[in-house]
Amino acid sequence: MKNFMDEKFLLSSKTAQHLYDNYAKDMPIIDYHCHLSPKEIYENKSYKTIADIWLDGDHYKWRLMRANGIEEKYITGDASPYEKFLAWAKTVPKIIGNPVYTWTHLELQRYFNIYVALNEDSADEIWESVNSQLNREGFGVRKLIEASNVKVICTTDDPVDSLEYHQQLKESNFETAVLPSFRPDKGLELNRDTFKDWIGMLEESADIEINNYEDFLAALDARAHYFHEVGGRVSDHALDEVLYEEASLEEVSKIFARAKSGIKISRSEEAKYKTYTLNFLGKIYSKLGWVMQYHISALRNNNSRMFDKLGPDTGFDSMNDGQIAEPLTKLLNSLEKDDALPKTVLYSLNPKDNPVLASITGSFQGGGIAGKIQFGTAWWFNDTKEGMLSQMKTLADMGLLSQFIGMLTDSRSFLSYTRHEYFRRILCDLLAGWVENGEVPNDDDLLKPMIQNISYKNAEHYLGFNKKAENLTIS
Incomplete structure (x- = not known):
């Protein structure tokens, strides 16, 4: 019997312990999706x-x-x-x-x-x-980040954000790169009461008067390029429901004008607007060389009484169970047919979609990019032991586990980097089990790079953080 959460926990064999202790344990961390505050990092809260x-x-x-x-x-x-x-x-x-x-x-x-x-x-x-x-003198969140050996943090940022704290962190002596991620959800949800006010904030941040839909697209483009200048290399979208319906620029322009004036639009019109806008944004990401992330199938704010009392992100969300395969493939294909599909990470909050996403990724690989379309790590309600195993096994069944970009925290907590250790222990135990069963050679030359790549190096390469660039301080 093992001791409670000792150095061997989650590692069921000596092979697993060897793989974790020697190849996974000390790898750095790239947290390419989280909800940490750059202000709190800059101020060393x-x-x-x-x-x-x-x-x-x-x-x-x-x-x-x-x-x-x-x-x-x-x-x-x-x-x-x-x-x-x-x-x-x-x-x-x-x-x-x-x-x-x-x-x-x-x-x-x-x-x-x-x-x-x-x-x-x-x-x-x-x-x-x-x-x-x-309460020790000088103890703040930067110490926690440094103690976790975090090399890159990608926060989640609205296009209207000033990114002032990212700029100041870039000029500081803090060694961890804190980079913005472009999250334009508020510009897609045109039926929400906040849409009109958000357009006003976008006008101000982009310094572009938004009189029509084309002005709106120009403002989004300007903000994406600003994010790129500050170091952003990742976008993110919450596609709680995946919609797809083609429409002309003229038709979508009319839909935008009605929504901007406060008129509620139909489901079909919403689908047309989101399809056109996501296609436009995907092409921007492709030109910039960014990674695009789609977080799919969350059902948010289910408890209206508590939402009215506490607001969003307070623990009243759940999995959605809508159909995603056809609209998602059409959305990706709308970019692929113009040779404009960026590197893309697909996540679903509902594990029923695991084989769907894993199979979809195989339809859009190519361009000489290893793992160009990623089946993203087990997310939110799925970042459990069984959820992670299910995601990795499904990926291995249908694609290349070896090209997986691994774990993220998706967290607002500066203590959550231990989730990377949790993930790495589960990964090593999974691979060790295949070795123990004779399914994989007991060959460190084979397993060492695979473990280190999934733990860190794949994400470093995929996100471009292994390159020296003008606006990127990661080497």
């Missing part, structure tokens, strides 16, 4: 208590606390930080089997050298120990 760094904004934990019967006062309400931490400590023993149980203890171990299990009895000791470490 510090935290007074473990509740501040652990529970504020963490909807993973909030969902689990609600499921454990914790009152909202102790989750997002006005309870003290200690009371919220104690409520979480009471919840942790009840979440055995959930990846957050593992992440919780990995974070305590790796960042604070605490190896006892968190529960109501150990809560006070852990509270005091972590808080004393957080």
Whole structure:
């Protein structure tokens, strides 16, 4: 029997331990999709208590606390930080089997050298120990990033953002590259009440008066090029529902004008607008040499009462179960037929789509680019042990696991880099199992580069971070 979360946990054989300890453990990290604040990184934000760094904004934990019967006062309400931490400590023993149980203890171990299990009895000791470490002079989020050996962070940024903190970080002595990712979702959701106001902000940021749809496209193009100047090499889209319907520029221009004036548009018109706009954006990304990401099949803000009270991203989202294969392939093909399909990463929040996405990637590979179209890592509700295994096995069944660009955090927490360790242990155990079963040679010359590539080097190469460029400080 192994000790609780010792150096061998998740590694079921000596082969797995060897692969992890020698080839995965010390690889750097590229976090190519996250929701960290560049302002907080620039200002080297510090935290007074473990509740501040652990529970504020963490909807993973909030969902689990609600499921454990914790009152909202102790989750997002006005309870003290200690009371919220104690409520979480009471919840942790009840979440055995959930990846957050593992992440919780990995974070305590790796960042604070605490190896006892968190529960109501150990809560006070852990509270005091972590808080004393957080309050050391000079201890801020940059120390946590450096301790995790993170080389690149790609934040998630609206096209209207000034990127001032990315610029200042670029000019600072902070060695980790903090780069913006272009996320124009608000410009695609033209039925939302925020659309008209967002167009006004886009006008200001791009310094382009937006009187019509072509002005709008010109403003998006200008902002994408600005992101590129600052170091951006990645875009991202939340395609909660994948729509595809072809239309002319004239037709889409009329749809845009109606939406800009506050008129709600039909589902068919929405599909036409999104299809044309996504095609336009994809061509920009292709010209810039960017990676395009599609995050698919989230069903957001399901609980209207709590949405009205707390707003979005507070733990009331779920998987969607719509059909994606036909509209997604048509969307990708609309770019491919013009030889303008950029490198693309496809994620679905619903694991039923795993074989669909894995098979779609094989239809659009080419151009001499290894793994040009990626079946992205297990995301959100799927970044569990079984979710990661399912994603990697499906990729291996239908494509090239060896070209996989690996893990990301998709997190708002500066402690979440331990998820890369979680992923790497699972990867090494999977490969070791194939070795132990005689399915793969026990050959370090074969396995070492594969593990190191999936852990770090594939992402470095795919995203272009292995090149010296005018506006990129990664070597």
